[in-house]
Amino acid sequence: MKAHVEQIVTEVMRDWWQAQHLTPAEMPTVTASVPKDKSHGDFTCAAVMAIAKKLGRNARALADELCPLVTQRMAGDGTCAVAGPGFLNVTLAADAGLRVFVRLLERGDQLGYSQHGAGKRVNVEYVSANPTGPLTVGHGRNAAIGDIVATMLAAIGYDVTREYYFNDAGNQMNVLARSVRTRYRQLLGGAEQLEENGYQGEYIIDIAKTVLQEHGEQLRDSDDLALFKHYAVAATFAMIKATLARMGVRHDIYFNEHTLYSDGKIKATLDEIAARGLSYEQDGAVWFRAAQFGAEKDRVLVKSTGEPTYRLPDIAYHREKFARGYDWMIDVFGADHLTTYPDVLACLGALGYATTKLTVLIHQFVTIVQNGEIVKMSTRKANYITLDELMDDVGVDATRYFFVMRKLGSHFEFDLDLAKKQSLDNPVFYVQYAHARICSVLRHCAEEKPQLKVEQLNAATVNGALLTAPEEQDLVRHLAQCEEIIQQAALSCEPHRLTTYLEKLAELFHRYYNQHQIVVADDALAAARMALAVMIRHALRNGLKMLGITAVERM
RNA sequence: GCGCCGGUAGCUCAGCUGGAUAGAGCAACGGAUUUCUAAUCCGUAGGCCGGGAGUUCGAAUCUCCCCCGGCGCGCCA
Numbered sequence: 001m002k003a004h005v006e007q008i009v010t011e012v013m014r015d016w017w018q019a020q021h022l023t024p025a026e027m028p029t030v031t032a033s034v035p036k037d038k039s040h041g042d043f044t045c046a047a048v049m050a051i052a053k054k055l056g057r058n059a060r061a062l063a064d065e066l067c068p069l070v071t072q073r074m075a076g077d078g079t080c081a082v083a084g085p086g087f088l089n090v091t092l093a094a095d096a097g098l099r100v101f102v103r104l105l106e107r108g109d110q111l112g113y114s115q116h117g118a119g120k121r122v123n124v125e126y127v128s129a130n131p132t133g134p135l136t137v138g139h140g141r142n143a144a145i146g147d148i149v150a151t152m153l154a155a156i157g158y159d160v161t162r163e164y165y166f167n168d169a170g171n172q173m174n175v176l177a178r179s180v181r182t183r184y185r186q187l188l189g190g191a192e193q194l195e196e197n198g199y200q201g202e203y204i205i206d207i208a209k210t211v212l213q214e215h216g217e218q219l220r221d222s223d224d225l226a227l228f229k230h231y232a233v234a235a236t237f238a239m240i241k242a243t244l245a246r247m248g249v250r251h252d253i254y255f256n257e258h259t260l261y262s263d264g265k266i267k268a269t270l271d272e273i274a275a276r277g278l279s280y281e282q283d284g285a286v287w288f289r290a291a292q293f294g295a296e297k298d299r300v301l302v303k304s305t306g307e308p309t310y311r312l313p314d315i316a317y318h319r320e321k322f323a324r325g326y327d328w329m330i331d332v333f334g335a336d337h338l339t340t341y342p343d344v345l346a347c348l349g350a351l352g353y354a355t356t357k358l359t360v361l362i363h364q365f366v367t368i369v370q371n372g373e374i375v376k377m378s379t380r381k382a383n384y385i386t387l388d389e390l391m392d393d394v395g396v397d398a399t400r401y402f403f404v405m406r407k408l409g410s411h412f413e414f415d416l417d418l419a420k421k422q423s424l425d426n427p428v429f430y431v432q433y434a435h436a437r438i439c440s441v442l443r444h445c446a447e448e449k450p451q452l453k454v455e456q457l458n459a460a461t462v463n464g465a466l467l468t469a470p471e472e473q474d475l476v477r478h479l480a481q482c483e484e485i486i487q488q489a490a491l492s493c494e495p496h497r498l499t500t501y502l503e504k505l506a507e508l509f510h511r512y513y514n515q516h517q518i519v520v521a522d523d524a525l526a527a528a529r530m531a532l533a534v535m536i537r538h539a540l541r542n543g544l545k546m547l548g549i550t551a552v553e554r555m
Numbered sequence: 556g557c558g559c560c561g562g563u564a565g566c567u568c569a570g571c572u573g574g575a576u577a578g579a580g581c582a583a584c585g586g587a588u589u590u591c592u593a594a595u596c597c598g599u600a601g602g603c604c605g606g607g608a609g610u611u612c613g614a615a616u617c618u619c620c621c622c623c624g625g626c627g628c629g630c631c632a
Contacts, residue, residue: 033571033574034571035574035575036570036575036576036577036578037575037576040575044574044575046573046574049574049612049613050573052612058612059612060612083575084574084575084612084613085574085575085612085613086612087574087575130632167632170631170632171631171632172631172632283630284630285630286630287630296557296558296628299630300629300630301630302630303630304630305630307630309629309630309631309632310631310632314632334626335559335560335625335626335627336626336627336632337627337632338558338559338560338626338627338628339558339559339626339627339628340627340632342558362559362560364560364561364625364626365625365626367625405568406567406568406569407561407568407569408560409559409560409561410560410561410568411560411561411624411625411626412567412568413567415567426594427579427580429594430580430594430595432594433592433594433595434595436592436594437591437592437595438591440591440592441591441592442591443591444591444592445591448591481571484571485571488571492572496568496569497569497571500569500570500571500579503569503579503580504579507579507580510595510596511595511596511597513591513592513595513596514587514593514595514596514597515596515597517590517591518591519591554592555592555594
C-alpha cells in the first residue's frame, strides 16, 4: 500500500515536472512514510518541499496545486490533504484497511518473508575465530550478528552461504602446542613451567590429559610439536563447534587459510600485486603502496623473514571469494579489526575488484559487567567469560536476543547479574509471552468454539470489516509493515530493527488483549479476531525464527 | 598525536537515513485480576538529544570546531 501511494505521488509529480519542461532525471525520488501522529493520515510525503527548495518556489503553494491531482489519481482509494509547510498527507479510504487485512490474511504463514533478493548469492563470513581456545562473549556477539543477518537475508530470498575463515598455522598455534606439551609434562611430574605468553586456560590441561590417555608417557621427551598441535587444534575446534551448535549457529564452509598457500593463491596474489606496480621491496620486506590509497603509510605484505603478514592472505582470501561469483559479501568483525580492512579493501580495489560488493560490519565489543564491575578479558590469560558460561547463565534465547537487540556500533553493556534474573528486564520474554498468549487463546478457542477452525480462517470465511476497534487497526497497520521492516533490517544488516519491530508488535497485542475479548459469543466477530491473532502469531513466530529464538507455546 | 565508534529520561537503549508535539523498557509513584496466561495492561512523573557555530521552510539526524568515554594505530592476527 505504501508503494502504491509512492507510485501515485510520483506519477503526479512526474506529470507536473514534464509540464514545467524540467529534466526528468533531476526529479528526486518520492518516498512516503507512516506518520507518528495518526491525525496526519496513513501516509505522509515530504517530496514537494524538497522540490520547492530546489526550484525556489513556495512549498505550500505547490502542494496545494498538486494535492487534488493526487486525490484524483487515488481513484477512491483515499484522499490527499496538504498540511504544515507542504506535507502531502494521504488518508486511505475506510475500506483500505480491510483490503490490507485481506492481503495479510492471504500471506498466511509466509508473513514477513519475501523474494526481494531472489536470484542473488550472498556470502556471510562470521565468527572466524582461530582455534586457540573457547569462544568468549565477544565471539558470541559476532556469531549472533552473522547468523541472524544470514538468516534474514535468506528470508528475503537471497541464496546465502555462511562461512568461517580460520588459521591453524603460525606462531600462535606453536605457542598453543607448547602450552599443551608443558601441561603434558607437568602431568608426568615434570617441573617445567608455562612460557610467559603461554595459554593458561584449564582446557589446555584437559587436552594434555587426552594426549596422556592416548599416548601414555612415550612423549615425555618428544619434540614433536606437530602432534601436540594436532591435539590442540582438534580439541579447541571441537569446543568451538559444540558451542556454536548449542547456540544454533552453523556454517556451510569452513575455509582454512592454509589452503591459500597450498593452492598457490598467496603467490598468485603477490605476483598480481607486483605486476600492477602496487608493491615494492625494502629492507628485505615486500610493501604495499597503501599510502597511495589514503593510508598514513605503506604496509608490509611479506616480512623480511619471508612470512606473509595477515594482510596478504586476507587479500588472497577475498580474491578467492570474488572468484566464486557472489553478488554480495559480508564480513563481520569485532572492533579490533577496525584498522585492518581499509588496507585490504584498498588493495582489492587497486586490483580491479568491485569493493562495493563487500560490506564490512564492525561491531563494538561487549562489555561484561559483573557485581557492578567491568570484567577485563584476555584469551591468553584465561581471564574471560566463555560463551558457554553465558548461555548457562541466561539461556540460549536471551543470549542471541541480547547480542543483536542493539545497533552494532553501540557499546553494549551485558550485565550478567541483570540477565541472570530472567525477569522483566529481559525483552525476549516479553515477545515470547505475546506468542505464548496467542497460542493460549487459540487453545481456548478450540475448546469453546470447535466449529471455528484456525486452518479455515481465510479471506473467504472471515469478515475483516468487523475489526473496527482502534487497537485492531493499529495492529493491522503494524503488521502491514512487517515485510518491509524485515527487508530493511536484512539489507542494512541491522538485526536490531527486527527486535524493535517485534517488541512493538508484542506491545500492541498485549494492549489489545487487555482491552478486548478475542473469543466472544458472536462467531463472526470471534473468527475475525482469531484471524488477526493468527496473523500476529505468524509475524512473531517468523520474526523469532529469523532471530533463532524459540517461539514457545506455553510459558 | 592520528583514525574509527559512541554520547538521547536516574539506568539500558530506539528514533524508519532531513519532517510535524523526541519514544520504549527498567527503576519511582498511583491504579486494573469473578476474564482467553498479571511474565500483562492503564495512568503520573521524568529531556538544553554532550557543548557551540553553520547549512534551510525544518536538524537528535547533514558540515565544521571543541568536551567526555571506548577501541585501534607492529615486519602480531
